[in-house]
Amino acid sequence: MNQSGAVVQLKGITKRFPGLVANDSINFELKKGEIHALLGENGAGKSTLMNILFGLYQPDEGEIWINGQKTVIDGASKAIDLGIGMVHQHFKLVQPFTVAENIVLGNEPKKGMTVDYKLANQKVKSISERYGLKVDPQMRIQDITVGMQQRVEILKTLYRGAEIVIFDEPTAVLTVQEIEELLTIIRNLAAEGKSIIIITHKLKEVMALSDTVTVIRRGKVISTVKTSETNERQLAELMVGRDVNFKVEKTKRQAGEVVLSVDNLRMKGDQSKMALDGTSFQVRAGEIFGIAGVDGNGQSELIYAITGMRKVQSGKVTLGGRDLTNATPRSVSTAGVGHIPEDRHKHGLVLDFSLSENMILNTYFKPEYGKSGFIDYKAMDELADKLVKEYDVRTSGIHTHARALSGGNQQKAIIAREINKDPDLIIAVQPTRGLDIGAIEFVHKRLVDARNEGKAVLLVSFELDELYALSDRIAVMYEGKLVGEVDADERNDEQLGLLMAGNTGSADNGGRE
Amino acid sequence: MDTLKKIFNTSLIVPVVSILLGLIIGAIAMFAGGYNPLVAYQSLFERVIGSPYHMGETIRAITPLIFTGLAVAFAFRTGLFNIGVEGQFIMGMTGATLVGVLLDLPWYIHGPLAIVVGALFGGLWAGLVGYLKAKRGVNEVISSIMLNWTALYLANYIVAKFLLEPGQQKSKPVHESALMSIDWLVELMDKARMHWGTFVAIACVVIFYILLWRTKQGYELRAVGHNPDAALYAGMNVNSTIVKSMFFSGIFAGLGGVFEVLGVFGNQTIMAASPGYGFDGIAVALLGGNTPIGVLLGAILFGGLSYGSGGMSFGAGVPSEIVRIVIGSVIFFVAAHGIVKFIIKPFMAKKKKEAA
Amino acid sequence: MKKSLSFMLMLVVAISLVLSACGQDKNNGNANTNTGGSTNEGTKVESDGTGKDFKIGMATDVGGVNDKSFNQSAWEALKYITASTGAETKFLESKGEADMEPNLNNFVKEGYDLTWGIGFLFTDAIKKVAEENPEAKLAVIDAEVAAPNVTSVTFAEHEGSYLVGVVAGLMTESDKIGFVGGMEIPVITRFEKGFAAGVAAVNPDAKVTVTYSGAFDKPDQGKSIAATMYDDGVDIIFHASGGTGNGVFNEATERKKNGAKVWVIGVDKDQSLEFGDEVTLTSMMKGVEAAVTKVSKDLIDGKWEGGKTQVLGLKDNAVGLPETSTKNVPADVLAKVEEYKNKIISGEITVPTE
CATH class of the missing domain: 3.40.50.2300 (Response regulator)
Known part of the structure; x- marks a missing residue:
């Protein structure tokens, strides 16, 4: 331990990738027992910096000092030896193995030539009790929740003797309750003397949890401040580099003609239950129609039904008077529907295609992108260049694989593509999931712009803030149908909460059945 | 042009080191067996490039591997593992033999027709696998393996029933008008069996690239291969794309078979076992990282080694078992380039430092 | 790109140079070669040296030389020939039908005095190689090839x-x-x-x-x-x-x-x-061994007759x-x-x- 009490010191770290400087002479210091938030937008260089600390990347310039010693960390195993643990955003667990097996993997207690499972279970149990991380060592990873899996990841680092624990966007995949529990766990760890770095772009968590904040923007450290001496607004400004509008400017306006009409849709679910059980509603030109609800009440199936990705058993979908019931996804798309899908990795993008190729994902067949069966790469690249500029997609180039883009930029690319199709109806499902403030502000603005231009927008979201900020009307979906509609101008979380829980009695029968 | 660059950008140092490592391990095996590896390798190179005849025959041995390698790689690009290239190859042979033996046409129709029919036989045979997968969800690995056997026995039946040369275990000879040998080149290469198939194979390497990376059809095929969910979202017909992909893959495989008949043998025998080019094609595609240029290079390596291995037996008396160890270790290191990269990493880093 | 290609070529050249240089003075004990000088265990035949200047090769069919069947019998015969006459004999295994022709040619182009094709699958290959190389002598088992420089051996x-x-x-x-x-x-x-x-x-x-x-x-x-x-x-x-x-x-x-x-x-x-x-x-x-021995011996004794089919039956003890x-x-x-x-x-x- 050196005099300053710093366990980690990064001095002048620079990391270059082709076409971009991810880290530009970054200085960073972590003190023992503190919770240090690393705040920045997606793509700011937070993860790169932490991957350097964890030995996954080598810096081009700069020095790493651990416990006052200058070190070279040339691999994750070296980092682990130095007492550094990392809880990744995407878990690295073996699905069919048990919790205990995953935790001891690579460092198993041995009994002769075989693994001593009994001892492993005991060890796991004792660590989990010590830090208040409740898990059942015998469960298989594939059978436990995402929150539990994250605990396993944390336990893995502790089992390997980590004194410094890095969390990479730990709350991105968690539910509200799980987030609360995680914050408690992190506080416990700090109280036990562990030093914590948490990578995040969520201001609320930073304020609630951390002792110190380092803000990174475009690869540079903007500022390091004590959390107690700052506030959300100031942090947001530091992070984005300008004043941030938390509230979307939206003027009241009259809705126009009915664009989308959904009438009594019924669709079989995965089990015997009906996923859609008589869903009906209309969306008009120039309005944002929000659908609230707890995940798994038929929202995804509803969107699949409208976009033609799954067949319905009965009911009717019409767009501008045209019957689109059980039409193919292509005819729905060409009829004038833009779709920002719920899962951008699964549906929205082909991650191994270039950004440019992704920009024509659902328009490639049109003659403007090539005649006589060949793709006009020039036209494609021109489109991509245009959209990247217009929508501020940060990328090292339009020929970069979509996989290499940060989540926010991937989402921007999808939105650019869908809005550029000039559709009559825009369907946006969870459009800001996992995005940072700057990107959220951008997406919200684009959706409101589209509405102001007279397009119909169907918004499905699980976040009440988002629904209230954007929607003109909000309906609640429960067990495959819309159970009620609430006033979007007057926020009433209690009423909405009851509807979402399926309690229609107290709602004043304002639902559109 | 970015994709073209991608095809070339794999550093050549890794494959070269891989081949060298394989040869070294092979040398150790030969040395342990009491054979002189240096004489053996000398004989290997002599057999491959030592005389016009051997050079020609090496090319002849490489040609079918280009076709089958492309076939495997093509399906792989669409996310399908076409293990049935062997059967499609045999169907291609059979189609070409049927046309070549039964019809009597002027050369400018006969040859092309035999090629087209053989290619279609291969394509449809593979398309069947694609259809079963798309419509019935049958795993393509299982159905294509089973169709390999079906193809073998069907081909034998067709030859025995309709094409048999009396008193022989093979078909009647294909008519001169359908043969694909290149006579002047045969003379030039000292009677090695040179045929147009080699040029068609190289053309197919280019077609492979154009089809996948330049056309809308190829865009669909690749999209489905990388992410079928996104392809569905984008309005592509995933099922028909799967069938098309298998069809194209089968055409490559079928062409390989076509030219074995029209270019090399001039007839088709009743086969006790399948010729094995399809399975070698899997290795070739793997070696080539499923890129067209890679497949070409992989076929050259694989075909060159397996033809040249005869030289090792001839020149240095290495028994075929040990020859297989040598070939196997070369293929292993080329395929497992991750290991090689790991081995040469320290050297590369050193070099970089010195340069800096 | 260009640089690395030339580097690779250079390597290849370098390797082949090294290999050929080292390989020159090395002695080799060839498993698939029988030479008059080498001892053949198990055979107690005195070499009469009559075949010293003869080289006889054989190409197996896809079964390979250890097939416990006619390929092996044929090779046994050639081993005996080496032991009894001092002729040099060698085999090449065919991995597929496509290998048969180049394997035969390998012997023919190396100037072998007689080249065997073992099995009826060799019919076409023997015929073609015989026609292309009228000065070469070839022999085939189980098939009839009409060419003046081929001896065909079939059995009754x-x-x-x-x-x-x-x-x-x-x-x-x-x-x-x-x-x-x-x-x-x-x-x-x-x-x-x-x-x-x-x-x-x-x-x-x-x-x-x-x-x-x-x-x-x-x-x-x-x-x-x-x-x-x-x-x-x-x-x-x-x-x-x-x-x-x-x-x-x-x-x-x-x-x-x-x-x-x-x-x-x-x-x-x-x-x-x-x-x-x-x-x-x-x-x-079926006396494959006897047949191969007989025809090979005829060659060494100067009694080789091409263009004939020898049907070996009971009278030949075949x-x-x-x-x-x-x-x-x-x-x-x-x-x-x-x-x-x-x-x-x-x-x-x-x-x-x-």
Whole structure:
């Protein structure tokens, strides 16, 4: 331990990738027992910096000092030896193995030539009790929740003797309750003397949890401040580099003609239950129609039904008077529907295609992108260049694989593509999931712009803030149908909460059945 | 042009080191067996490039591997593992033999027709696998393996029933008008069996690239291969794309078979076992990282080694078992380039430092 | 790109240079080569040195040189030639049909004095290589190639089959006899017709059931065919079906263990050595080794004649029963066999081939 009490010191770290400087002479210091938030937008260089600390990347310039010693960390195993643990955003667990097996993997207690499972279970149990991380060592990873899996990841680092624990966007995949529990766990760890770095772009968590904040923007450290001496607004400004509008400017306006009409849709679910059980509603030109609800009440199936990705058993979908019931996804798309899908990795993008190729994902067949069966790469690249500029997609180039883009930029690319199709109806499902403030502000603005231009927008979201900020009307979906509609101008979380829980009695029968 | 660059950008140092490592391990095996590896390798190179005849025959041995390698790689690009290239190859042979033996046409129709029919036989045979997968969800690995056997026995039946040369275990000879040998080149290469198939194979390497990376059809095929969910979202017909992909893959495989008949043998025998080019094609595609240029290079390596291995037996008396160890270790290191990269990493880093 | 390519080429050149430089003065003990100087274990033949200036090569078919069948027999013959005359002999294995032609050419272009192609699959390749290289001498087993520089060796399988037919006809107790063929091709039909004729000659009441399995490499089919025949009351099966016949032997062995009285007559070589005396009544041997030895020796002795087909039969001792037959075949039956053998050689009996 050196005099300053710093366990980690990064001095002048620079990391270059082709076409971009991810880290530009970054200085960073972590003190023992503190919770240090690393705040920045997606793509700011937070993860790169932490991957350097964890030995996954080598810096081009700069020095790493651990416990006052200058070190070279040339691999994750070296980092682990130095007492550094990392809880990744995407878990690295073996699905069919048990919790205990995953935790001891690579460092198993041995009994002769075989693994001593009994001892492993005991060890796991004792660590989990010590830090208040409740898990059942015998469960298989594939059978436990995402929150539990994250605990396993944390336990893995502790089992390997980590004194410094890095969390990479730990709350991105968690539910509200799980987030609360995680914050408690992190506080416990700090109280036990562990030093914590948490990578995040969520201001609320930073304020609630951390002792110190380092803000990174475009690869540079903007500022390091004590959390107690700052506030959300100031942090947001530091992070984005300008004043941030938390509230979307939206003027009241009259809705126009009915664009989308959904009438009594019924669709079989995965089990015997009906996923859609008589869903009906209309969306008009120039309005944002929000659908609230707890995940798994038929929202995804509803969107699949409208976009033609799954067949319905009965009911009717019409767009501008045209019957689109059980039409193919292509005819729905060409009829004038833009779709920002719920899962951008699964549906929205082909991650191994270039950004440019992704920009024509659902328009490639049109003659403007090539005649006589060949793709006009020039036209494609021109489109991509245009959209990247217009929508501020940060990328090292339009020929970069979509996989290499940060989540926010991937989402921007999808939105650019869908809005550029000039559709009559825009369907946006969870459009800001996992995005940072700057990107959220951008997406919200684009959706409101589209509405102001007279397009119909169907918004499905699980976040009440988002629904209230954007929607003109909000309906609640429960067990495959819309159970009620609430006033979007007057926020009433209690009423909405009851509807979402399926309690229609107290709602004043304002639902559109 | 970015994709073209991608095809070339794999550093050549890794494959070269891989081949060298394989040869070294092979040398150790030969040395342990009491054979002189240096004489053996000398004989290997002599057999491959030592005389016009051997050079020609090496090319002849490489040609079918280009076709089958492309076939495997093509399906792989669409996310399908076409293990049935062997059967499609045999169907291609059979189609070409049927046309070549039964019809009597002027050369400018006969040859092309035999090629087209053989290619279609291969394509449809593979398309069947694609259809079963798309419509019935049958795993393509299982159905294509089973169709390999079906193809073998069907081909034998067709030859025995309709094409048999009396008193022989093979078909009647294909008519001169359908043969694909290149006579002047045969003379030039000292009677090695040179045929147009080699040029068609190289053309197919280019077609492979154009089809996948330049056309809308190829865009669909690749999209489905990388992410079928996104392809569905984008309005592509995933099922028909799967069938098309298998069809194209089968055409490559079928062409390989076509030219074995029209270019090399001039007839088709009743086969006790399948010729094995399809399975070698899997290795070739793997070696080539499923890129067209890679497949070409992989076929050259694989075909060159397996033809040249005869030289090792001839020149240095290495028994075929040990020859297989040598070939196997070369293929292993080329395929497992991750290991090689790991081995040469320290050297590369050193070099970089010195340069800096 | 260009740089690395030239680097690779340079490496290749460098390697080949190193290899050839080092390789020059190294002595090699070749496994697939027999030279007059090297000792051949197990053969106590004195070399007379007559073949010192001769090089004889053979290309195997896809079975390879250790196939326990005719490829191996042929190689045994060449080993004997080396031991007895000092000629240099060598083999190359064909991994597929496409390899056959280059393998033959490899010998021809290296100036070998005689090149063997073992098996009927070589028909086309031998013909082509012979025509392209009129000065080269070639020989082929089991096939007929009409070219002035090729010696074809075929066997009168029907004659030998006739003799095992005699054995079967005399020894059957149920008067039901089976024949299992591989593919229905002329060489195998010769086995069948000769066999049936032999049975009919000594036991007109016996019935011969004939089944072709359609393959030479399907023991499972051989087993089920044999089971059907034995169930049907057949007590002796003659097989001419290569590997398929292994299944016939298997089935017979199982039944023998359960006390049934069944027999198999083997083919090509003395199969009692592999499958045991309990089930192997006798075998119809084909003298590949003798044939290869004879033709190769003719070459060395200056008696080589191209353009001819040598049909080797009983008179050449190239087909017939092995000596081990005495174990299971009674002396009176063997005497009968000897009697018919003489009749065939003398021409008194002409064995049908189809």
